[in-house]
Amino acid sequence: MSVSGHRRPESLAHAEPEASQGRTDAAVAVRGRGITKAFGDLVALDHVDVSVAQGQIHGLVGPNGAGKTTLLGLLLGLAVADEGSLEILGAPVGRGLPAPDGVSGFVDGPGLYPTLTARQNLATLAALSPEEVPAGGVDEALEQVGLTEAADQKVRGFSLGMRQRLGLAAALLTKPRLLVLDEPSNGLDPVGKKHVYGVLRRLAAGGATVILSSHRMDDLEALCSEVTILATGRVVFSGPLKKLTDDNRELDYRLRASDPSAARAVALETPGISLIENADTAASPDTDVIVVRARVAALDELVARIVRADTAVRELAPVVSPLEAAFLSLTEQLTPTEQEAGR
Numbered sequence: 001m002s003v004s005g006h007r008r009p010e011s012l013a014h015a016e017p018e019a020s021q022g023r024t025d026a027a028v029a030v031r032g033r034g035i036t037k038a039f040g041d042l043v044a045l046d047h048v049d050v051s052v053a054q055g056q057i058h059g060l061v062g063p064n065g066a067g068k069t070t071l072l073g074l075l076l077g078l079a080v081a082d083e084g085s086l087e088i089l090g091a092p093v094g095r096g097l098p099a100p101d102g103v104s105g106f107v108d109g110p111g112l113y114p115t116l117t118a119r120q121n122l123a124t125l126a127a128l129s130p131e132e133v134p135a136g137g138v139d140e141a142l143e144q145v146g147l148t149e150a151a152d153q154k155v156r157g158f159s160l161g162m163r164q165r166l167g168l169a170a171a172l173l174t175k176p177r178l179l180v181l182d183e184p185s186n187g188l189d190p191v192g193k194k195h196v197y198g199v200l201r202r203l204a205a206g207g208a209t210v211i212l213s214s215h216r217m218d219d220l221e222a223l224c225s226e227v228t229i230l231a232t233g234r235v236v237f238s239g240p241l242k243k244l245t246d247d248n249r250e251l252d253y254r255l256r257a258s259d260p261s262a263a264r265a266v267a268l269e270t271p272g273i274s275l276i277e278n279a280d281t282a283a284s285p286d287t288d289v290i291v292v293r294a295r296v297a298a299l300d301e302l303v304a305r306i307v308r309a310d311t312a313v314r315e316l317a318p319v320v321s322p323l324e325a326a327f328l329s330l331t332e333q334l335t336p337t338e339q340e341a342g343r
């Protein structure tokens with residue numbers, strides 16, 4: 001996904017959404033151009049260009065109020081854009097047009113009946129479109145999200161993570177070709193996450209497309225091949241995750257060595273390495289940890305030099321993930337005036 005008319009770092013700017021380049025229409029699940037959606041005076045989406053390939057897990061990320069849920073709602077047919085064009089699974093979408101087949105998902109949490117059991121919730125939904133839900137579909141969906149054991153419990157006693165998993169099971173009933181999920185990993189424990197991630201990966205491997213929003217960079221990195229970063233209703237980056245993380249930018253790294261003062265001395269002498277003192281990221285009660293800012297090549301040289309100084313490197317990891325660093329640098333560039341202009 002991409003949008004025009006916004007200041008972006010040259011290295012990351014695209015005239016055309018990279019995700020759509022070189023693709024035939026058959027390979028594109030979602031294509032939007034110039035999508036604008038306002039609520040009164042508030043412009044939630046401002047000329048957003050969207051392109052998501054079939055069979056991808058595409059992540060949508062952005063600060064609070066960036067427009068993620070609004071965009072997902074348009075994909076689910078919960079609202080229509082004020083301007084622009086949107087095509088989903090090859091069919092045009094808009095006011096007065098039928099919602100395309102094969103799309104399911106949820107925004108703002110799944111809609112469930114609290115007084116019914118998990119199985120009754122799914123059976124009720126299945127009864128609405130019996131021709132689309134195969135026999136055994138309810139049990140299969142419950143099993144896929146790991147809720148078989150809880151199938152006959154009332155939903156009002158479910159935790160947030162269980163509700164999320166049941167919402168996903170509901171979306172799976174009709175074998176979606178496009179699955180749209182708003183914060184699907186909210187409230188999930190590690191077991192729940194394993195089930196949900198497994199379901200999404202299998203869907204994508206089978207050719208379905210998944211578009212999900214998340215505030216969790218680790219989730220996005222684990223699941224997505226492409227991401228779109230939205231800020232104040234505009235796209236500031238869209239394309240392969242690899243492009244963000246391979247950007248050879250300087251990052252802050254935590255380094256723990258067997259002899260911290262020797263490692264510190266080597267870091268001070270190594271070209272391309274800055275020692276970060278008193279930074280928030282360095283403010284650790286553990287004084288054995290030093291924080292260095294470097295590109296990967298300089299970091300390689302630092303490690304070699306530390307080892308040559310007969311010191312062992314016990315830990316070396318980015319303070320924030322490469323995706324999070326890119327996210328922060330792209331979204332923090334917006335001045336308050338620009339943010340205001342986005343509204």
Ligand SMILES: Nc1ncnc2c1ncn2[C@@H]1O[C@H](COP(=O)(O)OP(=O)(O)OP(=O)(O)O)[C@@H](O)[C@H]1O
Pocket residue numbers: 039042043044062063064065066067068069070071
């Ligand atoms: N129905 C509505 N009526 C009025 N304003 C709305 C409505 N829906 C969304 N907005 C506004 O549109 C903007 C974008 O909201 P949206 O929920 O899409 O953002 P988001 O990126 O999903 O945020 P979050 O990460 O907090 O969920 C916000 O300023 C929000 O207050």
